[in-house]
Amino acid sequence: MxxxxxxxxxxxxxxxxxxxxxxxxxxxxxxxxxxxxxxxxxxxxxxxxxxxxxxxxxxxxxxxxxxxxxxxxxxxxxxxxxxxxxxxxxxxxxxxxxxxxxxxxxxxxxxxxxxxxxxxxxxxxxxxxxxxxxxxxxxHQTAFRFPSVAGEFEAHLRLGLVSRWLAGSVVPLPxxxxxxxxxxxxxxxxxxxxxxxxxxxxxxxxxxxxxxxxxxxxxxxxxxxxxxxxxxxxxxxxxxxxxGMKTWSRIPGFWLDSRLHYFAKNHGRGYALAATAAAVLAGALWRARLMIQRKDRGDPPRYLRDMLNHHIRRGFRMIPAASRKGRS
Known part of the structure; x- marks a missing residue:
């Protein structure tokens, strides 16, 4: 048995x-x-x-x-x-x-x-x-693709045409x-x-x-x-x-730490920077649409600013944690 x-x-x-x-x-x-x-x-x-x-x-x-x-x-x-x-x-x-x-x-x-x-x-x-x-x-949505630069851009842009174009990179699966x-x-x-x-x-x-x-x-x-x-x-x-995720008023530092560590560990610091840049650029375009369409922002307050500031503080002096196939 x-x-x-x-x-x-x-x-x-x-x-x-x-x-x-x-x-x-x-x-x-x-x-x-x-x-x-x-x-x-x-x-x-x-x-x-x-x-x-x-x-x-x-x-x-x-x-x-x-x-x-x-x-x-x-x-x-x-x-x-x-x-x-x-x-x-x-x-x-x-x-x-x-x-x-x-x-x-x-x-x-x-x-x-x-x-x-x-x-x-x-x-x-x-x-x-x-x-x-x-x-x-x-x-509950619990099945996913691995995160990527394209996935970060798609998730933060929230535009149907782009989501269809990047369908193979959308992180949450049906x-x-x-x-x-x-x-x-x-x-x-x-x-x-x-x-x-x-x-x-x-x-x-x-x-x-x-x-x-x-x-x-x-x-x-x-x-x-x-x-x-x-x-x-x-x-x-x-x-x-x-x-307490459902009641977050700001994105917590440990979530930002984990996100950055995942990208840097598995893909390197340059890729981690590209992922953050893709998220911030797409998020900024989304917020520009909000000024016209008056949709719900969908993110905690200061989300993009916190992500960018976190990467500036931590990302550029961070040592990659392990090789892509390394043990934990």
Whole structure:
């Protein structure tokens, strides 16, 4: 039987995390392995609350044992999940697969089994991810192409003619209705082959938040391990509970850091500069249209200015993090 390590990362959402763990345990019925909850140094009593509740519910002694670990440092999404992955299965066993689930995501009873069966049947596939939808059933856009200069221009210009012309570079993909190979998937519900992680490394911890899944899937793809999207594996997701993305009044520095690091690491500083220039130029043209058409701007205040200033401050003195095929 395949051994699966499931990891849920908590940061100041213990009740939500317990709800996600409960849904995961139901979906893990009959699958060998264990579930690890990592508290990412919440500092609000989350670790104590989670530990006590896991013991009170008997989850630590169940068929699919649950343990709660304290990372001791909030290094972000990738670092927290890496902490759980490195801990391995109870007793130090190596899992065959790793399943990462957001603390505000709730898999259907067959969602995890569908991912596992797919990877078992397709040994050349590296990662597999779920169809993510809101609690109202509305699908979330979680399947993407890799970012590029052309993709940055298209996304910020928002002009139908150009979008059709650059159709092969548009980053968000239409929500697939059948099993589909994609460049990368959001990490709300993502299963990974441990052999692949052993080869390419875990999440790059220099990404605090955002772009870490993009980078990991790209490294896997370059090593010959593609990613598949499985619409039959359904997971309800609230979204942005820990990050607060839906309420951002300004684009945060960690998002800009991650974006710049992704382009510089994978393509070099010159390409990163071109990507920022494309975004700023297209964004400026979009804003010029707004003066006539009175459309919603669609970006946080000072978005372009913040992006440009960030690149000036960080981009020109930044050392590329690794070669394109380098380990995290």
């Amino acid at each position: 395949a051994r699966l390590l499931s990891v849920i990362l908590n940061w100041r959402t213990p009740e939500m995390t317990l709800r996600a763990a409960e849904a995961a345990l139901a979906a893990l019925d009959g699958i060998g392995g264990a579930l690890t909850i990592v508290d990412n140094d919440s500092g609000d009593g989350s670790y104590e609350r989670l530990s006590a509740e896991v013991a009170a519910r008997g989850w630590d002694k169940g068929a699919h044992p649950v343990r709660v670990l304290q990372s001791g440092h909030n290094g972000g999404f990738g670092a927290g999940n890496n902490f759980g992955i490195r801990a391995g299965l109870p007793g130090g066993e190596r899992p065959d697969y790793v399943y990462v689930l957001n603390s505000d995501a709730f898999p259907a009873r067959d969602a995890i089994r569908i991912l596992l069966d797919h990877l078992e049947r397709h040994p050349q596939t590296g990662f597999a991810g779920s169809h993510i939808h809101g609690e109202d059933g509305a699908p 929500v697939p209705v059948e099993t589909t190979r994609v460049d990368w998937l959001a990490g709300a519900s993502l299963m990974m082959r441990m052999d692949v992680l052993d080869r390419i490394g875990l999440f790059d911890e220099r990404f605090f938040l955002y772009f870490e899944e993009t980078d990991l899937c790209r490294r896997a793809a370059l090593a010959g391990w593609p990613t598949d999207y499985l619409p039959a594996s359904r997971v309800a997701h609230i979204g942005s509970v820990s990050t």
